[in-house]
Amino acid sequence: xxxxxxxxxxxxxxxxxACSGDTRPATGSAAAASAGTKAIAFSPLxxxxxxxxxxxEGVQGYGRSQGYEVIVQDPNLDPQKQLTELQSVIExxxxxxxxxxxxxxxxxSALVKTAQEKKIPLILNGVPTDxxxxxxxxxxxxxxxxxxxxxxxxxxxxGQCVNEKLGGKAEVFHLINQPGxxxxxxxxxxxxxxxxxxxPGATIVQDVVTTDRQxxxxxxxxxxxxxxxxxxxxxxxDEAALGSLGAFDAAGKKLTCLTEAGGNDEVLGLVKEGRxxxxxxxxxxxxxxxxxxxxxxxxxxxxxxxxxMTVPQEVMKAGG
Amino acid sequence: MTAAVPATEAAVPAxxxxxxxxxxxxxxxxxxxxxxxxxxxxxxxxxxxxxFATLDNxxxxxxxxxxxxxxxxxxxxxxxxxxxxxxxxxxAAFAACVVGWLMTHGQPTWLSLTVGLLAxxxxxxxxxxxxxxxxxxxxxxxxxxxALSGLAAVIAGGxxxxxxxxxxxxxxxxxxxxxAPVYIVAVLFLAGFLFLTRTRDGIRLMAVGGNAEAARRSxxxxxxxxxxxxxxxxxxxxxxxxxxxxxxxxATPEASPGIIFNALTAVALAGVALTGGRGSLPRxxxxxxxxxxxxxxxxxxxVQPYWATVLTGVLLLGSLGLERVIQRSVSNRLMATANxxxxxxxx
Numbered sequence: 083x084x085x086x087x088x089x090x091x092x093x094x095x096x097x098x099x100a101c102s103g104d105t106r107p108a109t110g111s112a113a114a115a116s117a118g119t120k121a122i123a124f125s126p127l128x129x130x131x132x133x134x135x136x137x138x139e140g141v142q143g144y145g146r147s148q149g150y151e152v153i154v155q156d157p158n159l160d161p162q163k164q165l166t167e168l169q170s171v172i173e174x175x176x177x178x179x180x181x182x183x184x185x186x187x188x189x190x191s192a193l194v195k196t197a198q199e200k201k202i203p204l205i206l207n208g209v210p211t212d213x214x215x216x217x218x219x220x221x222x223x224x225x226x227x228x229x230x231x232x233x234x235x236x237x238x239x240x241g242q243c244v245n246e247k248l249g250g251k252a253e254v255f256h257l258i259n260q261p262g263x264x265x266x267x268x269x270x271x272x273x274x275x276x277x278x279x280x281x282p283g284a285t286i287v288q289d290v291v292t293t294d295r296q297x298x299x300x301x302x303x304x305x306x307x308x309x310x311x312x313x314x315x316x317x318x319x320d321e322a323a324l325g326s327l328g329a330f331d332a333a334g335k336k337l338t339c340l341t342e343a344g345g346n347d348e349v350l351g352l353v354k355e356g357r358x359x360x361x362x363x364x365x366x367x368x369x370x371x372x373x374x375x376x377x378x379x380x381x382x383x384x385x386x387x388x389x390x391m392t393v394p395q396e397v398m399k400a401g402g
Numbered sequence: 403m404t405a406a407v408p409a410t411e412a413a414v415p416a417x418x419x420x421x422x423x424x425x426x427x428x429x430x431x432x433x434x435x436x437x438x439x440x441x442x443x444x445x446x447x448x449x450x451x452x453x454f455a456t457l458d459n460x461x462x463x464x465x466x467x468x469x470x471x472x473x474x475x476x477x478x479x480x481x482x483x484x485x486x487x488x489x490x491x492x493x494a495a496f497a498a499c500v501v502g503w504l505m506t507h508g509q510p511t512w513l514s515l516t517v518g519l520l521a522x523x524x525x526x527x528x529x530x531x532x533x534x535x536x537x538x539x540x541x542x543x544x545x546x547x548x549a550l551s552g553l554a555a556v557i558a559g560g561x562x563x564x565x566x567x568x569x570x571x572x573x574x575x576x577x578x579x580x581x582a583p584v585y586i587v588a589v590l591f592l593a594g595f596l597f598l599t600r601t602r603d604g605i606r607l608m609a610v611g612g613n614a615e616a617a618r619r620s621x622x623x624x625x626x627x628x629x630x631x632x633x634x635x636x637x638x639x640x641x642x643x644x645x646x647x648x649x650x651x652x653a654t655p656e657a658s659p660g661i662i663f664n665a666l667t668a669v670a671l672a673g674v675a676l677t678g679g680r681g682s683l684p685r686x687x688x689x690x691x692x693x694x695x696x697x698x699x700x701x702x703x704x705v706q707p708y709w710a711t712v713l714t715g716v717l718l719l720g721s722l723g724l725e726r727v728i729q730r731s732v733s734n735r736l737m738a739t740a741n742x743x744x745x746x747x748x749x
Contacts, residue, residue: 189650
């Protein structure tokens, strides 16, 4: 009886393997093509992030217009889940290419090599070294966000706001990204440096970690108890900005200066209203087209060396 | 008079039939999960042809299930011992960051891994010792989860430990085509299974989970075994954290709540009684494999990601309901059989 308990799972593992026979598709693009599909996987950070959700819909729409089936995945900010989901479609040859916005780029190093072996092109966020590559290689192109420029912009804009509206002095909350978020260090350090250079009288009194909007709102509300004199917020992303505004509203306080990086529709509306001083907006629509086109180009010519792209960004200000 | 005999005889065969029905029900309860997994594999083999039923994909499913299985082993053994350890994600993050810190400070890999695993065992020991003081284990482990997540972030300085490539031997490397985590799971489950079913301590551990007071009255140090349950749970959590780190080559202080959700789902699918004392590690492994198979099939098919969560939840509720129905049915039939035996004068 006990022996049976061990044997049964083993039989199923073997059974699953045995189902394989020789039905395994040859490799990557060829397999996808032979199955009559032009499928591409899109793996963003998480669909719960409005910008990512919007981007995924854009990719699906643009892909359809180009004759491609786009399989959207949802890693939900979990690098392990992202890796597993991508393996499922790349190693089985389900897709002929993949566009990945990696939660933890280093976790995909082995997958990049596998995709190259199977001749499945990838578009990845970041730069080659993030994935253990020495430089640009065939079948892999990169689209990077210039986090330093982004951080510098939000820091400078907040400094300008403090100088213009608060007489050059302010207590500031710094809304930081979660550990492991891509570009965290570059964005935050350049933002702080730019703020210090532009408005030396601005003082960071507390860091608040950004998770989701509600958590930010709770965190900022609590932080306000200890620092009721805060009038400025340096936000790492949309959730940070929106959560902070909610917390200040709930406390009946005015948030005079708020800058952030992201720029979803709600944030842009608040920029227009003047409630957010500036937003450094990533031009995902333009990036989506350039990335998708680069992926299709690599699928057509697997021997071509990949390219390094940069996500265009623009500073949006009230009346600007 | 002659008519009375067939009537009595008719009642006895019906009573004899009862055990067969009970046997079938018990079989469905104990082995149903294997049949369910087989059915899921079969369904996806057709629905996701030609991508699903391949050897490569079988390895992917096994690999994807590995980490959930490790955590589920921790939860499962804990639950069988009467201990629900919710600190697993925190323990995993803490152990990973300890290893990350040691490795980035020049310590050899073997030493770092050993210390990481020990850290998990110590966390389990602390959880157990606190719980023995009469505190609710769920609250204790929630507290530990919070404390450990914070500690992990302190160790990592708010960032992560990237580039831990020397851990790839137990993460992304394959041996004879099989991913390293699959071997780790195989060893863990075999050891756990043998421990729980073939050793005195393992059997006592289960007995304590079933009824701590009865075990105590029969001379077993039930408190010692409850602490052991926590220690094993902590050890499994640390191992899960280290394997996760090895797969991603990055130690992160973020304690993902999804870990405990997936592990508990696998354990519940396996029919492990949350009241303790009953359960089977091989079934827990199949529970984890079912989750991975569903996620893999739906991903290959390109189904909207939300449906995987919906399907998993529905499956869990369905299996819980089915287990309840079967359990009640078994009890009723056994009771009926017992009554029949008493009234017919047959033991």
